Amino acid sequence: MFIYEKKLQYPVKIKNPNPALAKVIISQLGGPHGELGAATRYLQQRFSMPDRRIIGMFTDIGTEELGHIEMVSAILYQLTRGLSPDAIKKAGFDTYFVDHTTGVYPQAASGVPFSTETLSVSGDVFADIHENLAAEQKARLSYDNILRLVDDPDVKDPIRFLREREIVHYQRFGDCLGIAQETFSNKKNFYQYNPAFDK
Amino acid sequence: MTDSCQALLQKIRAIDLQIIDSGLYLNANPCPEAEAFYETLIRERAALAEQYEQNTAPLTKSAAIPVSRWTETPWPWEREAD
Numbered sequence: 081m082f083i084y085e086k087k088l089q090y091p092v093k094i095k096n097p098n099p100a101l102a103k104v105i106i107s108q109l110g111g112p113h114g115e116l117g118a119a120t121r122y123l124q125q126r127f128s129m130p131d132r133r134i135i136g137m138f139t140d141i142g143t144e145e146l147g148h149i150e151m152v153s154a155i156l157y158q159l160t161r162g163l164s165p166d167a168i169k170k171a172g173f174d175t176y177f178v179d180h181t182t183g184v185y186p187q188a189a190s191g192v193p194f195s196t197e198t199l200s201v202s203g204d205v206f207a208d209i210h211e212n213l214a215a216e217q218k219a220r221l222s223y224d225n226i227l228r229l230v231d232d233p234d235v236k237d238p239i240r241f242l243r244e245r246e247i248v249h250y251q252r253f254g255d256c257l258g259i260a261q262e263t264f265s266n267k268k269n270f271y272q273y274n275p276a277f278d279k
Numbered sequence: 280m281t282d283s284c285q286a287l288l289q290k291i292r293a294i295d296l297q298i299i300d301s302g303l304y305l306n307a308n309p310c311p312e313a314e315a316f317y318e319t320l321i322r323e324r325a326a327l328a329e330q331y332e333q334n335t336a337p338l339t340k341s342a343a344i345p346v347s348r349w350t351e352t353p354w355p356w357e358r359e360a361d
Binding site: 081132 | 339349351352353
């Protein structure tokens with residue numbers, strides 16, 4: 081069961097709207113390395129994890145990612161407040177605006193809507209943990225690329241926070257891989273079998 | 280899980296449904312009597328949760344003391360959690 085806490089994990093306070101920036105940052109909501117995919121991926125992978133410690137990690141990280149969906153959405157909301165039709169056209173935001181106005185729709189920067197094809201639930205313990213290690217690196221690189229494109233310190237600050245969290249999550253999925261190897265392999269090989277299915 | 284813990288968890292589920300349902304209603308329909316009822320439910324729920332968490336397992340991570348109880352007790356979809 082989930083309950084909601086009425087706060088952002090890290091504050092978002094952006095003074096100047098900037099729809100051109102929203103156009104790229106939206107990828108971290110609904111793009112291939114985005115927070116919506118991350119949260120759903122980890123929370124859905126839990127059911128084939130055969131170790132309570134690994135389930136705990138996936139639960140906690142997946143739950144935190146739900147909070148990151150909200151943070152990225154808050155950034156998008158604040159970047160697209162009070163826009164004139166002229167500002168919308170100048171920023172090239174018109175192609176988004178025509179279908180979504182300034183609603184916060186999960187899509188990639190390229191305009192491709194969020195796809196569940198970007199999240200993997202393989203039912204294989206080692207494959208899923210490796211998937212998540214890669215996913216955290218991919219999210220980190222998207223935040224790095226966003227930071228290369230952003231000058232506004234109000235935007236950079238929460239993006240830097242989110243980038244740091246990807247690094248911490250990468251470390252903790254590394255711990256999960258260690259637990260899985262320690263518990264389910266003969267330790268000489270990194271991978272032997274799928275402990276969720278092959279008993 | 281023992282029968283008494285199971286019964287306590289079922290009580291929490293029942294009161295949670297009352298809280299969720301009356302909370303949804305009160306979002307759009309202010310009503311002093313219903314608000315008083317809602318507050319009674321919240322207090323009752325807190326007492327039940329404390330009892331359950333002391334005897335069985337943490338319901339939230341912040342109630343996992345020591346924190347190792349978070350990863351030692353069964354997850355809700357495990358059959359042992361029944």
